[in-house]
Amino acid sequence: MQKSFGIRVLVTKCRSWKGISISGKLCRTQLFRMMTSSAAGEHTNRLSEEKSPYLLQHATNPVDWYPWGSEAFQKAVTEDKPIFLSVGYSTCHWCHVMERESFENEEIGKYLSENFVCIKVDREERPDVDRVYMTFVQATSGRGGWPMSVWLTPDLKPFYGGTYFPPDNRYYGQPGLKTLLHTITEQWKAKREKLAEQSSAILDALAKATSLGETGKIPGQEVISKGYKAIEKTFDEQMGGFGKAPKFPQPTMLSFLLRVYAGHSMAVLGERALEMTLFTLKMMAKGGMHDHVGQGFHRYSTDDFWHVPHFEKMLYDQAQLAVVYSEAFQITKDPMFADITKDILLYVSRDLSDPSGGFYSAEDADSHVKHGDVEKREGAFNVWAGKEVNSLLSHQVDGKEGITWAQVFSKHFDVREDGNIAPFQDPHDELKNKNVLIVRGGLEETAEHFKLPVDVTSDILSKSLKILFDEREKRPRPHLDNKMVTAWNGLMISGFAKAGQVLDNPEYLSRAVQAADFLYQHAFVKDKGRLLRTCYTGEQSTITQIAQPIEGFVDDYSFLIRGLLDLYEACYDERWLQWAAQLQEQQDGLFWDNEAGGYFASQIEDTNILLRIKDDQDGAEPSSNSVTASNLLRLATYLDIQQWRDKVAQIFKVFSDRLTKIPMALPELLSSLMMFNQTPKQIIVVGDVADDSTQALLRAVHSVFLPNKILIVWDGNESSFLAGHLKVLSTLKKKDEKATAFVCENYTCSLPVTTSEDLLTLLNTQPPPAGQ
Template identity: 55%
Template structure:
């Protein structure tokens, strides 16, 4: 079978094998388009073949920047013998988990329940009617150290399917039935959410118990950024400022954010954050960079700036967005998904290595930064100062236990070892001079890095992750009063509306692709969006409205929330299903009950519904938010550490959102001064709105009370209200700031 693949000309002239994945758009699926495996994408053609030929399905799930997915492809899926075994005995389906998180969640739930672990690549064997009966993750190609290899596993499954099929099917059926019961999340009629202060206190205690004091973070190793934990801790502090627990919560968040920014998980040369740290000191990362991490960390750092006033945190937030604007941005306004951890080393050689794009030898640093610094102690060079500051060592600064595969021997991962003040003192130069030299060095190193073979870029643009990034640009731009960032946020919202909103069918689409490869015939139709696509975009639009006060974004948020309710709301038990219940190919209707690398869409929706009720006056959205929280009561009460973002929504319900209403003209300087005062403070439980008194406006139509709010003496005026019972109006920004800060102190008594 020979097919043309996107932009490469006839596949047969370049590749020995080409399969159906060559007509797909997912970068991950295209990576497997030339395997000697008869791959199918997830869809009816594959399902029908399995039924017609009565063959089991082999489902392989991964994503394009997954290190062990690359390893399993090299070892097994590019192996001619294994490829023939797979193609002859199974219907082989390759799935991008980022395109189809609904399918991934179902089978990952099965794998975790049957093997006690999970991860990617995920390997699952299914009956022709899609019911799983065996599952696992990565398999080595051949038997090794008592562990069966992939070929052995395939042979055993073929034998079992031929000789013991009823037992396989029966076992899978029993497990699936148990999962359906075990994953049900529902509220009883009239059930109320749990008490917010109790849940929040328990969440804090659980985080404090797992907190690692020396370097921050919430386990020893590996260590993940976990922005959901950090945002909860800062929100917890905001209503417990005068308590020892509140102070401790803030210290935990700020110390973690500082140590991450100084660590090797932060890319000091090219900005942005890597996926996680393999050690407890944030030094040696897994070098993959994910869009969702950048989005959430930018928000966490700008929040830390609001809380502390320390410019350090604002600089890190801007640093993250510089990386995204440069390396993860499409000219259409969308954002790409990820950069890979692996790349070809500068020295060449066979294959890619993790981190090759990012690491340095001492000789490279010395060769690049040879100039002697005038006035420095001991005729030090710029390299000497850089090497001291970033912990560079002749033998490399990566310990063997941090590099189990030996890919980083002799290399250095940059990590800030000393403050700029200490570095300046060590070499007898001013702090200003040290900052200048370090910045110059980083710029030179960035130029050199750009000549190296780049890691693979996953240019897939996901609606959900673009929604998270929209929030980041809007919130950082609003806090800093940075028009360029706000313009980029508007560009992102326009991208979502133009490329991922099917206005005819009133649905969000899950993804689109760079150039969109529309010249390539596609096997698979566009994928309708899932719950997280709607929830994260609605949140992004609400943040964009508060940043720009352009009501078109509020209007679209309202439209999307209505569609989300129709498509995903569980009328029986409350809360939202992750995917549309009408899709018969998805065997489990799940409600995500964990705020992990990304927040649960139900957690975000609980806040969205509450915020939307304030902007529209719709009591049904307030009730839906309460029903949702009630459905997750058991999880919130027992292990709130699993849902810190939902605990924040529960706290917002309890403390009641403040309405900060500015009466004024949107572009007037006096309005801008009041808005700047609002944005300078971390107010996790508020909505911000602008009214010019026009009764025909979007907000006044929904909230007629706004029409009665007027400017005092013809100047912009602020009202701080709760349930639209308002304090006396103020026109002075400092007075507004005091009023808002006093209000946060009042929360502690509620």
């Protein structure tokens, strides 16, 4: 743990990141901190050798941190010490707070290092570790979150845990970390065997609690109706969204509602599902959760009004919202939804993209108010003072003496001299007298207020946002987590591919292909056929791995497979379909439960994971089982493999109890169930992709919202991957030597059509919803 070694490691990283401005600044800041800390007697720890941005944030703590692994486990066994496990991620606000208060504290660091084996885990690198111990914390404390703090026996069994602990006791009864550490140390010495017995009993109980129980029957239409009604009951009629603050975007729920609409578009139920979705999407886009200046969406709104967000930005949110906004445009043709889709993808392309093609994980909520500050504040990068807006936008409106751009802008985005954030929206007093931009009215209303033409008003607002963007770029940026997670990259491939289809934008398709190529090159171990969880930027902006690369988890497979299927339906290159099928076979071998069915989150090979859990809830990210159900249905139809259809049925049987009792918790699986109950619409276009006539047919397909479609483009090559699986292709020929489309359902194909008008007629002829 010598300082000079840690500095040499970080110098190498900084040199390699010089071409990536954000990462380079972060690295240089960390290096400065390490070099200037010597006077205080600080030492770097083993985390300085890691690549995770979160672990590197803790590399200079006066805590003898270990990464998760055999070295730490063996030390705990040899020295017979309990393990202190701390789990978080690099853009976690309260993780920063606990580090600043406790892990940078010399006294606490010394006590931790002498009495515990201290392990630091990035939850985004190791979701398997996080999942097991978060299950324990939630079961024993009634709440969860990050940072997560858990104490374990040397054989990794948890006996006490919680989330954030302040350094000292708080007046409302929360124990301070100092007190807790001393108490646990005393109990470990005096009641060691009892603690071990309790932890074993708790683990046994958790194993039973996390079991999905006996398999049931495949649920019917009634669970879809029940799930819909539960969602509708929580809908906020005034502001959109579901439930009360904090309000999350919940894209899986919105996606489900759009699929309810697709199956009931001519009925009141379908109209209502669409109404709730579109209203929510519009209110989110107008709200402060949407970054009007820098594009993209923040993590969630702290209030009911979509106004003051938690300012963190996550890749997986951008990915899923890009798909939902694309589909909203596909249904309505309202350009506002197209604009928001473009907005999201602009942000991701500009701020979350590695030059090699991968996508970064997140941007932090916290940043310095000005360069040179020591302390950070949440939202500092994003908020505005009224005087600042007035100064930046002092231009006079042409032909309107006495009216400035600032007045127009402030009216539209609710900017006030004393700030627009209420005290209850700012509990830590970090946003006093500041403004979070929010559109409370509309463009027409703003134009009418100043008696301006709508196009002039729009131009003023657009140019004003550009001025603010340029000014904001001068501020200290939030921390960027430049770790590239395979699962989230898979979701983002879907985002770009879907937008490329719907908006007919080849640049989006090219970006999706670039990301897929990146993952094939850097996150896929070709000789083993396995995925890796993460990639990192190394020397000369090359992509590297940690010394012992972390193999992919089930969501890495399921999310990437979905992305590859979406990519095939956007660019029609069979190599992506072929890779998706290869990965599905690997996922089945690594994660499928051969006894009960369904997919475990982690491999059986990792003996250090005490519980193998199956994801059973669609949260901020969809459940891997939910996504895999639709993947299998699509692959089975593409390749005519009955085994995969059977697996889908087994997934629904495994989750039948959850679907029956709490369907609202599984909206993505409900979407897959609708697809299962309805026969997929197989659209086969026979023709050369490069021909204009083929493209005309494909544009017609992409203009219609058909969530259960399977799109195949075949150029007549009998030796192609698809032709080797789908014998029906050899029977489908061009009509009059023109690109020809066939729409097939229930093993029956329509008469061939060669015009987009005729194809649209076929696509808009919908069968009745399943079960009705």
